[in-house]
């Protein structure tokens with residue numbers, strides 16, 4: 323059993339749901355955000371069959387030989403920042419991670435804007451494209467619903483974010499494969515300790531476990547709970563709330579002996595949006611503010627450059 327709460331967000335997905343139902347969910351979300359900044363989301367409405375298709379297609383992709391996977395390597399994704407990276411290719415806190423993965427974002431036509439453009443999908447696994455393109459809008463809906471609960475919990479109107487700086491959210495989606503690793507090498511992590519940059523992360527993980535969360539009293543596991551996503555607060559929401567809603571460090575080590583897959587979906591402010599302080603609401607002063615000026619896109623670019631320094635130099639973003 324996990325120490326992190328499971329919150330059924332179904333009322334937040336209903337446009338006409340009675341206020342008291344939404345309010346109770348929002349209160350649970352607010353409490354979880356203040357406690358650990360981590361909770362599980364159930365009642366999210368994403369079909370289990372879609373999740374199964376996504377998982378199966380991803381396993382087929384990662385089982386392909388490396389040269390085939392390299393046909394969609396990030397180097398070919400250019401400034402759009404999409405595609406495959408091999409084990410050790412991504413740095414967290416300056417160290418290579420024991421994972422490989424694929425970066426995706428909202429599917430867009432080619433253009434000059436960094437982190438925007440078409441996704442790279444593997445020709446050998448056509449069903450991956452279908453599953454990802456269905457998953458992104460399904461998760462965007464979940465992201466908006468959780469943000470409506472967060473808005474209510476902050477004393478703001480339910481649609482504060484949805485009609486504001488997440489009206490056209492920045493969506494990043496990744497699929498990670500953690501091969502079974504040297505289980506207890508103290509220096510080797512699937513993902514090293516870090517916090518997430520933005521507003522919300524919604525993580526689908528398979529049954530293998532391995533995600534750990536740093537609490538005031540030490541590291542705890544966030545084990546898989548069937549039918550849920552793990553939701554955690556990013557740095558931006560932490561800053562906006564003056565640290566009341568926590569962006570909590572977490573890390574991954576795959577000790578299962580199996581191939582672990584995870585699917586983090588990042589739900590963040592629009593690329594061109596500025597992120598002003600939250601208004602006075604519900605009798606509460608939200609005196610936090612983000613520590614950057616300019617747009618969310620500029621902030622994100624400065625972060626991503628640290629994770630893939632080589633690519634960043636090549637692409638001259």
Ligand SMILES: O=C(O)CCC(=O)C(=O)O
Nearest residue numbers: 498513518533574584586
């Ligand atoms: O793979 C996981 O379980 C967590 C991944 C993660 O923390 C991230 O991508 O930010």
Ligand SMILES: [Fe+2]
Nearest residue numbers: 516517518572
């Ligand atoms: Fe993370």
